[in-house]
Amino acid sequence: MSQLLLDVNGLTMRFGGLVAVNGVNLKVKNRQIVSVIGPNGAGKTTVFNCLSGFYIPTEGSVMLKNKQIAGLKDYQISRKGLVRTFQHVRLFQKMTVIENMLVAQHRHLNTNLISGLFKTPNYRRLEQEAMDHAVHWLKEVDLLEFANREAGNLSYGQQRRLEIARCMVTQPELLMLDEPAAGLNPNETKQLDELIIKLRDEHEISILLIEHDMSLVMGISDHIYVIAQGTPLANGTADEIKNNPDVIKAYLGEE
């Protein structure tokens, strides 16, 4: 059996009187694609914010590789190998594509001021490694030819891919994608589908996915969690979810 990578139990997030997330449980194993679905405002993004440390959960435990991470600072969590993208793309718009990739590798570089001023061999070597690593990932997402463009000038689909590549250079073990297919055309969605599967199969990472595009979710997920109004509604494989009467009701009731 593959190992448990992320284990979330009883995650609850309250904003004043509003309970945005209420007792959510999630399990992600190594090399798995797990999806979280639910109607608008269900609290999916809030779950991500809790896991990635942007919010400190009101209750519940978040275990990454059997270590508690709830309560750690956002940057500490991302250094432990849990990295996310955003529902609305967040790139460094005025920096070039390659610079975006290098900023993401900041902590792997030699940031000592003296070494930088004198360009010591160690500084050069790490800078070159980061560059190579960035080039590798730009190739993977098909953006190498745009390396010297300003990120803000890329098309929307390219920006989405760059955001994923930028996460990947940080060498995560769990990648969390918040609606990566939103705003993509069918062709780009298909590319994304392939990219996510490749990340799991070739790069051996796990992916936690929030998505509204049901055909994408049903096609690639190993396991699916459904939440509605912050509360867990169901979980299971794609087929189990498709035929779950509660889920159908929640979605039909909304539409």
Add this chain to the structure above:
Amino acid sequence: MTTNKFYNAIFAAGITLILACLMIGVKLDTSGTQLAVKGATTAQWTWIGGGIAIVFLSQLFTNQIDALFRMIPKPSISTMLPEEKKMATLKPWLIAGAIVIMVIWPFMVSRGSVDLATLTLIYIMLGLGLNIVVGLAGLLDLGFVAFYAVGAYTYALLSQYFGLSFWVCLPISAGMAALFGFVLGFPVLRLRGDYLAIVTLGFGEIIRILLNNWTEVTGGPSGISGIAKPTLFGLEFTRKAKGGEDAMTFHEYFNLDYSSSYKVIFLYLIAILLVCFVIYVINRLMRMPIGRAWEALREDEIACRSLGLNRTAIKLSAFTLGASTAGFAGAFFSARQGFISPESFIFIESAIILAIVVLGGMGSQYGIILAAIVMTILPELAREFSEYRMLLFGLLMVLMMRWRPDGLIPTKRPHLELKQQ
């Protein structure tokens, strides 16, 4: 729309009237032992009336005035310069040429001009330092002068109490200012924009008040005088050597007649050296990981956090490095001046340095150099108007913001390029 404009104009004119009446219209005067309220003269009232009319009309016709500003051409540096590839080969020569000219120039002009140039160089250093904090890292610091003061007093005190030389104290001053920056920055850098501005403003005042009141050490309002001037490998620039038996003066050593302009030129050359050093370091910093992180943090703080960047540490590095540059400039300032007092480090200084950064174009080094030159030389040229200095200063800022909101030379950050492989 137009009625709206009209009311707006009336309102602005009204405010002007009230302010003018309070500030110019009535004056408290002593007549004998009593205070008496005196009205303004007719001439002053005419001026006030004219001012109100100008405010009224300029508010009424903002659109037309804006259109006028748009018609003024904006020379763009990038179109005036030869293309990039040629520039790359030309650049080292241009820089070398500029340095040679700057070194030769003082020998041909008057002492006063050299002295003014030295002052300008100090402001360039301060502008470049604040630029790290405001322009590159996007942190609004209104108390930058505090670090300048720390640097200046560090040298003055070390030289007075321990007799340490300028060259030893220079790094100590920078380090001391950096330490202050670090200690202040640590708790306050969590604050957002406006709050940070207010805290730094307060800090600037605290330092000044401290210097004013800690009389036993800093001499209080009367300051510290007789601060030793820098030496050239131990050679002094005074008429007679002061420092002990085997101390020598510059003119004795080189068998020259004594002239006080040697000292002025020597100080100027040191300033050039320091400015070159600061420019070099900042240029390197912008291309280093830390420089990229500053820029990234300014662009999108949330994305930075999600990628494992510790924002407090990154902001703190900008704050500390900026402060150390100010400390550097401060040490040189007290050495040049020979006398410092808390009066040299008032809020207006912070405002001027900030104006240099904004005027130059946030983040742009050439822009800041140009703005520092403008800001120090203009007041000298317009000596007769010195009473109206702040007024002109405000007018300049308003006009600049209308004409070129991005500053004299807008930023063109050095982008890192991937060589095609």
